[in-house]
Amino acid sequence: DAKTTQPTSMDCAEGRAANLPCNHSTISGNEYVYWYRQIHSQGPQYIIHGLKNNETNEMASLIITEDRKSSTLILPHATLRDTAVYYCIVSTMTTDSWGKLQFGAGTQVVVTP
C-alpha cells in the first residue's frame, strides 16, 4: 500500500474550519483515501473515505486533487471535541487485502477556545 505524509500537529480555533492536508504521491489507481481520528485513550473512529470525487458527510468533507496525489480533510466548524489524532490512510480494496488499514503517525489536532 502507498504511504502518506501528514503534518505532525496543527492548532485550530474553535468555530473555524480545520483543513488537514495529506500527501500520497505514490497512490495507485485502485487505492482509496481513508480518514480516521483517535481521541485520547479511545479506539479510532471512521470519518470518511473516497476514491476520486470529493466526498461529504455529517462529520467532514474530503477533497482529493485531480491527480490524486494529495487530499484535504475539512472539519467545517471545529469544536473542542474534535481535538484528536487524525490519520490519513490509503488502501486497496482487493478481495484479499481490503480493509487492511495501516495507520501512520497521523496529525495531532488541538482545537483551542
Added chain:
Amino acid sequence: SQTIHQWPATLVQPVGSPLSLECTVEGTSNPNLYWYRQAAGRGLQLLFYSVGIGQISSEVPQNLSASRPQDRQFILSSKKLLLSDSGFYLCAWSVTPGGYTFGSGTRLTVV
C-alpha cells in the same frame, strides 16, 4: 444495530503469564475482524486479521496468536507474556471496504 464488545478494559499481568482477550461483534454476519496494538506514544500496528472462521493472517511475527472459533468472535492469546507486550489492544470489524468500527480497547500492562 452493529456493536462490538471488547473486554476487559484494563489488565495487569505478570511476565510469563498467559493472556486471553476476547472480542465479539453483534448485528452483522461474516465480518472481517482485526486486532491492533498501540504501544505508549506510538501508532497503531495491525497484528492479525481474519476473513472467516478459522482463517487468521498474521502481519508481524510476535509472541501473540489469534483465533476465530465463531463467526463473530475473535480471540487474542499469548502463552507467556513479555514486558514488550504491554500496550493498548484494539479489536475492529468491517463488512464493507472503508468502514472500520473499533472496540473500546484493552489497556494491558505487563509487570
